[in-house]
Amino acid sequence: MENTFETIRQILSSPLWGIAWKVFLVSLGVLWLALVFWTLKDARRRIDDVLIVIVSVATSLVFPFIGTLVYMMLRPSEYLIDARERELEMLAVEQELIALRICPNCHEPVREEYVACPKCRRPLREPCVQCGRPLEYWWKLCPYCGHDVAVKPDTSLTSSAGRTRPTASSSDAAVSESTQLLQF
Numbered sequence: 668m669e670n671t672f673e674t675i676r677q678i679l680s681s682p683l684w685g686i687a688w689k690v691f692l693v694s695l696g697v698l699w700l701a702l703v704f705w706t707l708k709d710a711r712r713r714i715d716d717v718l719i720v721i722v723s724v725a726t727s728l729v730f731p732f733i734g735t736l737v738y739m740m741l742r743p744s745e746y747l748i749d750a751r752e753r754e755l756e757m758l759a760v761e762q763e764l765i766a767l768r769i770c771p772n773c774h775e776p777v778r779e780e781y782v783a784c785p786k787c788r789r790p791l792r793e794p795c796v797q798c799g800r801p802l803e804y805w806w807k808l809c810p811y812c813g814h815d816v817a818v819k820p821d822t823s824l825t826s827s828a829g830r831t832r833p834t835a836s837s838s839d840a841a842v843s844e845s846t847q848l849l850q851f
């Protein structure tokens with residue numbers, strides 16, 4: 668038994684042991700610094716707030732290994748770039764839903780830019796005579812090209828209400844009729 672202790676003592680006091688111990692300590696130090704650098708790199712990809720990034724790196728620096736472990740447990744689950752992509756996707760879906768309307772005649776979903784319902788042929792809007800983009804019936808001028816839709820170039824078609832469009836259609840007549848009804 669005494670012999671065993673003597674052997675351990677000899678190993679511990681040997682210069683080879685001293686070198687091995689130093690190499691181990693240096694490796695630990697390198698690993699610690701590498702983890703601090705990794706924390707900085709990872710935090711910048713996941714956290715938007717600079718202050719929180721600094722706190723994460725400082726924690727990893729002040730508390731070797733444990734700090735990095737705590738950071739890994741508390742860090743946001745997704746990268747900023749993925750979060751932004753998801754946000755943009757949701758925004759696109761929302762805009763798609765807003766762009767969808769319902770045909771007042773057959774209740775078929777129709778798009779914002781549709782001029783007529785593709786299912787029941789009911790006219791939904793009228794294109795601008797100047798730029799051709801669809802206009803709402805209550806618009807007084809085209810917001811895309813500035814063409815005044817209330818002004819009529821052809822005087823023979825002027826109605827008593829004075830709000831008829833340059834190109835009169837059956838739906839247009841119905842609309843002006845309804846506006847006249849509303850005025851009464």
Ligand SMILES: [Zn+2]
Nearest residue numbers: 770773784787
């Ligand atoms: Zn329809």
Ligand SMILES: [Zn+2]
Nearest residue numbers: 795798809812
């Ligand atoms: Zn226009």
